[in-house]
Amino acid sequence: MxxxxxxxxxxxxxxxxxxxxxxxxxxxxxxxxxxxxxxxxxxxxxxxxxxxxxxxxxxxxxxxxxxxxxxxxxxxxxxxxxxxxxxxxxxxxxxxxxxxxxxxxxxxxxxxxxxxxxxxxxxxxxxxxxxEVDCEFLKRCCETLTEENRRLQKEVQELRALKLVSPHLYMHMSPPTTLTMCPSCERVSNANSADRRAGSIAPAAAGDAAVCHRPIAVRPQQQSLASS
DNA sequence: TCAGACTTTTTCGTTACGTCA
DNA sequence: CGTGACGTAACGAAAAAGTCT
CATH class of the missing domain: 1.10.10.60 (Homeodomain-like)
Known part of the structure; x- marks a missing residue:
């Protein structure tokens, strides 16, 4: 039923x-x-x-x-x-x-x-x-993504600055924790971190977004179902 | 089997009434 | 007492799907 x-x-x-x-x-x-x-x-x-x-x-x-x-x-x-x-x-x-x-x-x-x-x-x-519930959910999604985007932009900026100031340190630093894994598809977590250091740090920033799996949208009602 | 007219039931938008602060 | 906001009963139009011929 x-x-x-x-x-x-x-x-x-x-x-x-x-x-x-x-x-x-x-x-x-x-x-x-x-x-x-x-x-x-x-x-x-x-x-x-x-x-x-x-x-x-x-x-x-x-x-x-x-x-x-x-x-x-x-x-x-x-x-x-x-x-x-x-x-x-x-x-x-x-x-x-x-x-x-x-x-x-x-x-x-x-x-x-x-x-x-x-x-x-x-x-x-x-x-x-x-x-109204759907609308509220989407609003929260939007806010979360906006905040995440802002944070990542800032991080990219900091890394670029670091690369300019001390390239040697930059090459040997461990990857930023926030970029070790794509929150949507966990794709990057499986990649060799050395590869990332040699290549692009952020897949999306390197135009890799096309192959990055998009997160599966979870509708609010599905959530309410799951929580009930 | 298909098409079109007709019927039924729904959603949507709106109006009007009752209640309350 | 008057008034505005709000909730909701009631309505009509339009749409969609079922039934009939």
């Missing part, structure tokens, strides 16, 4: 097979860029089945209309209990099939349309939170 949890959000999107959304629901989710964090099991489903489910619905969308006689919106604040039940349900399955929607609506004394809207808004909030 696929599961994706985000502790930051207090969400666990684990799904039970009996309550999992139907295939076309899943497909809908997967078409968006956010499909990555809404992985769900694929269950066979036919529209005829869903149509049968609709038979359970207490009423039509006509009675779902939330507008007053004057056309104004009748906004109803959900009670804490109602919200809690909806949250629990959302944790179990972030999308609802008609049967689940109708059952939930009946349980909570709400219109199916209200339950539907609540889930839509809840998904939107989840996505927004995740976007």
């Amino acid at each position: 696929m599961e994706r949890a985000s502790d930051d959000l207090g969400l666990s999107l684990s799904l039970s097979s009996s309550l999992a959304p139907r295939t076309h629901h899943v497909a809908m989710l997967f078409r968006s860029p956010e499909k990555r964090f809404l992985e769900m099991p694929l269950l066979p489903a036919k529209r005829s089945e869903i149509a049968a489910d609709e038979g359970l619905r207490g009423g039509s969308d006509e009675e779902d209309g939330g507008c007053g006689i004057d056309g104004s919106r009748k906004k109803l604040r959900l009670s804490k209990d109602q919200s809690a039940v909806l949250e629990d349900s959302f944790r179990e399955h972030p999308t609802l099939n008609p049967r689940q929607k109708a059952a939930l609506a009946q349980q909570l004394g709400l219109r199916p349309r209200q339950v539907e809207v609540w889930f839509q808004n809840r998904r939107a909030r989840t996505k927004l939170k995740q976007t």
Whole structure:
């Protein structure tokens, strides 16, 4: 069973097979860029089945209309209990099939349309939170790399200065600790340090970046998964 | 089997209401 | 009491995928 949890959000999107959304629901989710964090099991489903489910619905969308006689919106604040039940349900399955929607609506004394809207808004909030988490992660990555770059530039400058002042000392000094290994691919650590002294000290600086393996990007949600 | 019309459900952006400082 | 900020219920449009013919 696929599961994706985000502790930051207090969400666990684990799904039970009996309550999992139907295939076309899943497909809908997967078409968006956010499909990555809404992985769900694929269950066979036919529209005829869903149509049968609709038979359970207490009423039509006509009675779902939330507008007053004057056309104004009748906004109803959900009670804490109602919200809690909806949250629990959302944790179990972030999308609802008609049967689940109708059952939930009946349980909570709400219109199916209200339950539907609540889930839509809840998904939107989840996505927004995740976007913020992603953004924060990328920001930290950027800051780290900027700092690393600044440090390496400074080191290169110092080494160049040293090379000019005392070439003999420079040739016999041990390589800078920060350049003994590429943090991304650990490539340099396997190289002969004497080779590096004879040749380029920093592979990237010598145009070796093309053969340097790029670090595998770790997405924030993967991290949150790993940490949860 | 394929194509196009139709249906269903979703996301996205927005609006409006309720609450609180 | 009035007001602005914020959270969220509700809505409509557009998109995408499924179903039907």
